[in-house]
Amino acid sequence: MRRMTARPANAHQARLLRLLRDGGPNSRAQLGDQIDLSRSKLAVEVDRLLETGLVVADGLAASRGGRRSHNIRLAPELRFLGVDIGATSVDVAVTNAELEVLGHINQPLDVREGPVAVFEQVLAMAAKLRASGLAEGFDGAGIGVPGPVRFPEGVPVAPPIMPGWDGFPVREALSQELGCPVMVDNDVNLMAMGEQHAGVARSARDFLCVKIGTGIGCGIVVGGEVYRGTTGSAGDIGHIQVEPDGRQCACGNKGCLEAYFSGAALARDAEEAAREGRSGELAALLEAAGKLSAADVAVAAAAGDATALDLIREGGNRTGQVIASLVSFFNPGLVVIGGGVTGLGHTLLAALRTQVYRQSLPLATGNLPIVLGELGPTAGVIGAARLISDHLFSPA
Amino acid sequence: MRRMTARPANAHQARLLRLLRDGGPNSRAQLGDQIDLSRSKLAVEVDRLLETGLVVADGLAASRGGRRSHNIRLAPELRFLGVDIGATSVDVAVTNAELEVLGHINQPLDVREGPVAVFEQVLAMAAKLRASGLAEGFDGAGIGVPGPVRFPEGVPVAPPIMPGWDGFPVREALSQELGCPVMVDNDVNLMAMGEQHAGVARSARDFLCVKIGTGIGCGIVVGGEVYRGTTGSAGDIGHIQVEPDGRQCACGNKGCLEAYFSGAALARDAEEAAREGRSGELAALLEAAGKLSAADVAVAAAAGDATALDLIREGGNRTGQVIASLVSFFNPGLVVIGGGVTGLGHTLLAALRTQVYRQSLPLATGNLPIVLGELGPTAGVIGAARLISDHLFSPA
DNA sequence: TGACTTTCTCCAGTGACAGGACAAAGAGTC
DNA sequence: GACTCTTTGTCCTGTCACTGGAGAAAGTCA
Numbered sequence: 015m016r017r018m019t020a021r022p023a024n025a026h027q028a029r030l031l032r033l034l035r036d037g038g039p040n041s042r043a044q045l046g047d048q049i050d051l052s053r054s055k056l057a058v059e060v061d062r063l064l065e066t067g068l069v070v071a072d073g074l075a076a077s078r079g080g081r082r083s084h085n086i087r088l089a090p091e092l093r094f095l096g097v098d099i100g101a102t103s104v105d106v107a108v109t110n111a112e113l114e115v116l117g118h119i120n121q122p123l124d125v126r127e128g129p130v131a132v133f134e135q136v137l138a139m140a141a142k143l144r145a146s147g148l149a150e151g152f153d154g155a156g157i158g159v160p161g162p163v164r165f166p167e168g169v170p171v172a173p174p175i176m177p178g179w180d181g182f183p184v185r186e187a188l189s190q191e192l193g194c195p196v197m198v199d200n201d202v203n204l205m206a207m208g209e210q211h212a213g214v215a216r217s218a219r220d221f222l223c224v225k226i227g228t229g230i231g232c233g234i235v236v237g238g239e240v241y242r243g244t245t246g247s248a249g250d251i252g253h254i255q256v257e258p259d260g261r262q263c264a265c266g267n268k269g270c271l272e273a274y275f276s277g278a279a280l281a282r283d284a285e286e287a288a289r290e291g292r293s294g295e296l297a298a299l300l301e302a303a304g305k306l307s308a309a310d311v312a313v314a315a316a317a318g319d320a321t322a323l324d325l326i327r328e329g330g331n332r333t334g335q336v337i338a339s340l341v342s343f344f345n346p347g348l349v350v351i352g353g354g355v356t357g358l359g360h361t362l363l364a365a366l367r368t369q370v371y372r373q374s375l376p377l378a379t380g381n382l383p384i385v386l387g388e389l390g391p392t393a394g395v396i397g398a399a400r401l402i403s404d405h406l407f408s409p410a
Numbered sequence: 411m412r413r414m415t416a417r418p419a420n421a422h423q424a425r426l427l428r429l430l431r432d433g434g435p436n437s438r439a440q441l442g443d444q445i446d447l448s449r450s451k452l453a454v455e456v457d458r459l460l461e462t463g464l465v466v467a468d469g470l471a472a473s474r475g476g477r478r479s480h481n482i483r484l485a486p487e488l489r490f491l492g493v494d495i496g497a498t499s500v501d502v503a504v505t506n507a508e509l510e511v512l513g514h515i516n517q518p519l520d521v522r523e524g525p526v527a528v529f530e531q532v533l534a535m536a537a538k539l540r541a542s543g544l545a546e547g548f549d550g551a552g553i554g555v556p557g558p559v560r561f562p563e564g565v566p567v568a569p570p571i572m573p574g575w576d577g578f579p580v581r582e583a584l585s586q587e588l589g590c591p592v593m594v595d596n597d598v599n600l601m602a603m604g605e606q607h608a609g610v611a612r613s614a615r616d617f618l619c620v621k622i623g624t625g626i627g628c629g630i631v632v633g634g635e636v637y638r639g640t641t642g643s644a645g646d647i648g649h650i651q652v653e654p655d656g657r658q659c660a661c662g663n664k665g666c667l668e669a670y671f672s673g674a675a676l677a678r679d680a681e682e683a684a685r686e687g688r689s690g691e692l693a694a695l696l697e698a699a700g701k702l703s704a705a706d707v708a709v710a711a712a713a714g715d716a717t718a719l720d721l722i723r724e725g726g727n728r729t730g731q732v733i734a735s736l737v738s739f740f741n742p743g744l745v746v747i748g749g750g751v752t753g754l755g756h757t758l759l760a761a762l763r764t765q766v767y768r769q770s771l772p773l774a775t776g777n778l779p780i781v782l783g784e785l786g787p788t789a790g791v792i793g794a795a796r797l798i799s800d801h802l803f804s805p806a
Numbered sequence: 807t808g809a810c811t812t813t814c815t816c817c818a819g820t821g822a823c824a825g826g827a828c829a830a831a832g833a834g835t836c
Numbered sequence: 837g838a839c840t841c842t843t844t845g846t847c848c849t850g851t852c853a854c855t856g857g858a859g860a861a862a863g864t865c866a
Contacts, residue, residue, distance in 0.1 A: 077813095241616075243741025245774065255735070335651065374649075375661070473832050
């Protein structure tokens, strides 16, 4: 099957492609309402896009009281691959050009095994999706990795939890393997893009997206665009110090937020509580599985276990304190909470809100929603697909 | 005298005006090298600007081996007024269109007297500058106020240290009084713009500008543009909590950074140390003046007073802790320290650097300069002039 | 059936712009 | 001083992007 070869020839065409991606099929007239172009010029550009095969005209829409319009839509055979590599699992999904998820696989994985082993697994998952008939090939792929990325080159730099990846040319390597354009970004940034595209942050221009998984990170969106910082490490809030001379953190410093709260820290604290006999629920779960995870704490909390609730509340308070600082500094219009730990739900959210609303200035918090992400594990893969589509739907 | 009436008619003209503002007089050929336009089109736009009077051609430049070029420059009679209202003093300056300071006055002032009294004083200072022959009138004015501003309207909102200003239509009122366009912004943002235009941040795209004066604030520059946040309170780091259940702050909360370090806090702590007999230097200064200021602490520290040095170091550590968090979060390319307290110089800077370099991730601090601003009190007024010139040098 | 609406296409006119030819004005060279 | 070369600025023409209007196509509604 022929893959997407053409790229938009100018800014108008790029704009049209994005309108069709975000708004679905549209008539020429409807497109004309959303773009600052005369109908004649618009018709010319649409025709050119039709020639390239990037968009197709399929059928007539119902009349709205006059001549029926032609439906213009992005080529239905276009396929993007979205990959979200976490510390302990990986999500791979196929989307169409409108970024609708057509198929989604999740598998456990240890990112510390290094890029070669991980990509072998990712490629096998992609092949599986292809074999299931969802795609005959990919027109582009977005990859999220759990660490800082030198964005233009698509190369991880000094990632604390995946040391073997430092400097590995992810973009180049995967582009070669997949035979299509690839873009690489931090997983947290992709989650932010996902929630912005199809989740709770749809109308937000300036917002923060706090992802609490194995570690803690924060996606920063300024004026609708992800902000990555000077060296690509913006949003790395897991190693902000919350306790001078506090607990030892894996990064080498002491008192980092992640040493107190994160999926890993919560599991560790829960196991300790279970072993010390402070929680029957947790002890039973530990007995059954041999180890505990953040999800187990959520189960115990849902069953009303006081120790589990305390652990969540305490972690939420610590994290809320940091978020309160960031809210004062950044004055966002929205804070989204996501990641694996969102299973902890409203106990966590309540603790976060209490801290933020109490500590930040009223002007910054007065109209500030703090909400859970609504896409769950698909946020990352949708964000990944959006990343590559933003790239492909730009003037060549 | 006729004031600037024309505005650039299109983006090209705006671009040219900014090139002339930032790069000084230039020939058509030199302008052509900096702008993506053909010589013919460029000549047309320059001619139109000459017609409006916004730029003038005065004399021929020396030959560089061929035909001598005409010097094109911004109209030399253009004048901007830059006003930087602080908590305890105000700076007023006149600049030309290239934002060179032609005259600068500083006077003590109590911002709590309210907008009417303050503007009476500011207008008198502006009149004084005009009377001295530096300007016959103003083509625009930029105003900085020590609190959050709803930027598009130019109205302070809920400013903690200047309660009487809440909702006062600063932009409209001053525009009427001065008879020229006015833009209003937070004083910290103006300092950042000043240092970016003519100071240490000239080549920086993403940087932070921490101003430690009566309070503490932080200017945020993203991609060369000041980021103001959703409600205009971005950068308000003075009320980040650094000590749970700590010292009472004027804002009502406890443990805010400003309760531990700022011009006001430092003066208070110094007086306490003097009264308790912990410092001979400070006691002598208190005896002489009846009260102490941050400048007195700087004097004592310069004389080697251990208590003064301790106060500075302790405050620097607290502030450095907060800056370290912001560096992790924002990953800036540069941190500028400014404001009245910069008189404390390298003792302060050393404490800040220690905290930041110790607490933030190497990737974020590896190549991060932390430096004092180089414009001192003129940063604010230059930033103010730049604010209004950015506005006026935009397509109408 | 006629009036009206909506959508799409076609065409001519306008204006922005590039690029080349050319003029002006200097420096350097023999 | 004549000549060449360089730099700067001006003029002109052709091309292309774009707008706006006329009109055709295809529908609804009374």
